[in-house]
Amino acid sequence: MDKIFIEGLEVFSLIGVYDWERVATQRLVVDVTLYTDLSLAAHSDKVEHTLNYAEVATCIELVATTSKFELIEALANEMINAIFVQFPLKKIRLKLSKPDILANAFNVAVEFTRENPN
Template structure:
């Protein structure tokens, strides 16, 4: 299966368990891998025959801004659900990073993968 990658996408979301985390949206970084058939787009060179990266990024930004989750796991799954709802993907892997949240670690992250049944 062919793959589309979007790496280092920066979004903002009100997310966190602790009260101090819930005062303002926090920056998050997303690494995404989508599996889909890119054969037609490769032959036609037409954006209408592929998954538009800008639309994917816009959807992820929208989900992040409109959410109010405590856990990265919940936001990550909500993003995957939206991707499967709006785009013809066969499988997706989304890694969400929350940098500088722990004083002794540069980053924490979760990664969830799903496949269309």
């Protein structure tokens, strides 16, 4: 199965459980692997035969900026759902990182892998 990677996509979201986290948006980092058939694009060399990864990034950013989830688990799940609605993918692996949350840790993250239910 073919893959498209978007790595290190910075987005901002109102996310967190504690009151101090709900005051301002926080920086999050998204790494996503999009599983799809790229054979037609590989043979045709035409952009209309591939997945527009800029539109996928915009979709992820829109979910992040408009959400008010407390948990990164819920936000990651919503990102995956929104991507599946808008794009013809077979599977998605999405890692959502909250790098600035623990003073003594480089990063905290969740990672989900979901197959298209359709």
